[in-house]
Ligand SMILES: CC(=O)SCCNC(=O)CCNC(=O)[C@H](O)C(C)(C)COP(=O)(O)OP(=O)(O)OC[C@H]1O[C@@H](n2cnc3c(N)ncnc32)[C@H](O)[C@@H]1OP(=O)(O)O
Ligand SMILES: O=CC(=O)O
């Protein structure tokens with residue numbers, strides 16, 4: 001084994017054949033289309049061969065699953081409504097449980113999430129939370145540099161050697177001892193995304209396989225030896241079949257890397273409207289390796305909007321009014337808790353968008369009160385744990401869960417009182433669209449997109465955490481409101497009676513640069529005009545773009 005391989009593959013023996021990049025790599029079908037210093041330590045020939053093997057085995061199935069999404073959406077666009085499946089009724093009716101949970105995942109009352117830069121990784125692992133979800137998805141802008149810096153940071157964190165010096169030398173960050181660290185979980189990007197910098201046989205590899213595969217390749221054995229995983233969060237699934245695909249991928253990884261069957265455990269985000277109708281089926285498809293389901297509320301609202309993009313009777317009020325106490329979101333959480341606990345899985349709560357507000361005690365108290373109310377709602381509903389966006393929120397979330405959940409989890413709360421039917425899950429919420437709500441959607445979208453294009457995937461805007469999922473809600477609402485008048489239908493109106501038309505959008509976009517002019521330190525300030533142009537095009541397009549990050553990724557790197 002070469003020095004590089006010996007350094008980069010902790011297991012000591014290569015489980016897969018080695019191929020080479022460069023000219024020889026092109027001959028082997030593997031091409032790296034970007035280069036940053038030190039990447040060869042992660043993208044070793046063996047790691048690349050491992051990723052290529054997964055691509056060759058699973059790419060056609062991934063494409064079939066993505067095509068199935070479009071087919072299903074075409075039916076929704078034609079008027080069909082999502083519902084529980086008839087062909088899987090036996091799975092829902094059956095009496096079965098998921099595999100016993102590992103000790104490290106029994107008590108997950110507070111999970112912190114955050115992007116994968118070294119400082120955040122250290123702060124999150126040291127934060128006192130039970131778990132840390134290292135996020136390559138909603139909160140990471142997937143520049144090549146961010147992805148590889150993240151993989152490198154996580155690899156060093158698993159090895160216990162990660163440290164980081166603030167650029168001005170003012171603080172040296174080091175990890176606490178392993179037993180005091182949060183349990184690491186990693187969230188790869190979703191099935192819809194490609195990783196354009198790594199091509200196999202002329203095709204870009206799936207971003208999910210790249211993120212998860214590379215992490216597993218370098219860390220799985222060390223984590224397994226410490227009985228700490230590997231553990232993953234799986235995002236944006238839309239169907240049982242997509243869970244089957246994940247299960248096959250994870251089986252393959254276990255076999256190839258010599259892990260015990262079922263060593264990899266996953267938590268699936270239920271964050272699309274179609275998936276809420278297949279929760280039992282998703283648990284069943286991943287029965288031997290699932291640990292829980294999570295209410296990914298922001299993408300869930302985005303998915304509701306997207307699914308019903310052409311359903312005039314399902315238009316939601318402005319973003320700020322679509323809170324978790326709205327009946328359709330309450331039903332989603334209740335059904336998730338009931339489903340999980342019936343099967344022996346954890347029912348994880350989600351993320352309140354409020355973050356601590358520095359320099360304004362009153363506003364800070366109000367923000368924290370909202371987070372507290374959200375966590376209280378979750379623990380009362382029967383959730384086994386929750387998410388926080390910021391370390392300062394951990395004590396608050398822990399206090400609420402400790403008080404109401406004296407046991408490590410509350411799987412004994414079966415929620416047999418819950419009776420959720422299809423119509424409960426698709427009921428639109430009442431409310432209004434105000435001028436401020438419209439303009440806020442425009443501002444959030446532009447500022448988030450600008451930050452993302454600049455390599456920053458999570459930013460505070462007006463003291464709310466904004467990431468890809470929250471920005472998607474703003475973007476999709478704008479498109480839906482603006483296109484409500486298509487095909488000769490009546491336009492929608494703001495609460496003040498103004499018709500929602502493209503003039504309204506134009507005025508909001510034109511006014512933005514001057515509104516933000518004195519904020520030169522805004523994340524992504526130099527990309528604001530580009531973001532304005534993108535939002536303008538996305539809103540004018542006749543069809544709704546599936547994901548904001550698909551066209552945006554073409555402009556990255
Ligand atoms: C819809 C979804 O998918 S939710 C999941 C995805 N979203 C997330 O994970 C949100 C993660 N949160 C964040 O990225 C950040 O909290 C932000 C961007 C919202 C705010 O960050 P900042 O403006 O840096 O916050 P602030 O200045 O108050 O940070 C104070 C300290 O806490 C740290 N910190 C803030 N958030 C986190 C976090 N999530 N994990 C670890 N450390 C964090 C900062 O690094 C900073 O550390 P330092 O004192 O050592 O310099
Ligand atoms: O990933 C979480 C969400 O709310 O979206």
Ligand SMILES: [Mg+2]
Nearest residue numbers: 138296299469
């Ligand atoms: Mg999400």
